[in-house]
Amino acid sequence: MRNLQASLDHLSIGSPDPGSLASFYANALHLSVAAREGGAFECTGRERRVLIVPGAKGTLNFVALNLPSRQALREFRARLAEEGVAIETAPPSLFGGEAFSIVDPDGNRLVFGHATREDTGDGMKARLQHFAIGTTDIDRALAFYQQVVGLRTSDVVCSDDGRVRTAFLRAGDEHHIIAVFLAPKKSFDHHCYEAGDWALIRDWADHFGTLDIPLDWGPGRHGPGNNLFIMIRDPDRNWLEISAELEVVPDFKPAGKWEHCQKTGNFWGVAYLRS
Numbered sequence: 001m002r003n004l005q006a007s008l009d010h011l012s013i014g015s016p017d018p019g020s021l022a023s024f025y026a027n028a029l030h031l032s033v034a035a036r037e038g039g040a041f042e043c044t045g046r047e048r049r050v051l052i053v054p055g056a057k058g059t060l061n062f063v064a065l066n067l068p069s070r071q072a073l074r075e076f077r078a079r080l081a082e083e084g085v086a087i088e089t090a091p092p093s094l095f096g097g098e099a100f101s102i103v104d105p106d107g108n109r110l111v112f113g114h115a116t117r118e119d120t121g122d123g124m125k126a127r128l129q130h131f132a133i134g135t136t137d138i139d140r141a142l143a144f145y146q147q148v149v150g151l152r153t154s155d156v157v158c159s160d161d162g163r164v165r166t167a168f169l170r171a172g173d174e175h176h177i178i179a180v181f182l183a184p185k186k187s188f189d190h191h192c193y194e195a196g197d198w199a200l201i202r203d204w205a206d207h208f209g210t211l212d213i214p215l216d217w218g219p220g221r222h223g224p225g226n227n228l229f230i231m232i233r234d235p236d237r238n239w240l241e242i243s244a245e246l247e248v249v250p251d252f253k254p255a256g257k258w259e260h261c262q263k264t265g266n267f268w269g270v271a272y273l274r275s
Helices: 018-028 070-082 138-149 198-210
Strands: 007-015 032-035 041-045 048-054 059-066 100-103 109-113 127-135 152-158 164-170 178-182 187-194 217-221 228-233 239-244 256-259
Touching: 007 018, 007 127, 018 032, 018 041, 018 048, 048 127, 059 127, 070 109, 127 138, 138 152, 138 164, 138 178, 198 228, 198 239
Parallel strands: 007 048, 059 109, 127 178, 152 256, 187 239
Antiparallel strands: 007 059, 032 041, 041 048, 100 109, 127 187, 152 164, 164 178, 217 228, 228 239
């Protein structure tokens, strides 16, 4: 099976008050906001795009993955069809007409498309880079993302009995485009923006402080991925991460195995363990 090459282009988040949530993202992430049909809002800025739509609090409506070319998109769709994967029409997104979607075993929707972006907006650097989900059946979820989507495993975190508690999967050379956590229920865990270097973590923390947005976790350093991070909560309690210096993983490197403990989640101290 061919490995998928893709980047995270945008995501769609549900909210009972999409206008207020869009205003928060506009201020917190230096985004411009445009109203869309159906009470939705498009939030766009430098290397980052988020759709806020009417819905229940804390819902991830879909994630949109950008393939490197239209030909790659067509070949990927053909491969999925050949393997009997159910291909569905894409919901309204920031892609063109060739976009399509599939659904993972927990009902999370993945939209695939191709777009050429000119990311020259204002604001500090922080590229939308990965997302994370919680699942009650991590083995089933990983089988889907590895075998159906074609992602590669960079690291897993296991408990003493060998059970996988967390997995980090990549669609290129960056350590992960998705993190999958074993959790008490299906959940949207967080979305992450890669700033690139430690000095920008400081600058983003200062920016959040100016807006009276407290850090919910961090500064810290994750074990898997070796990245520096801070995390905040939006008004709907969704977790938003600013990361820096995420590991670049060569294809020949085997997947790493980490202990399920606080130090794995944060080499510097306290960590949130999902299960």
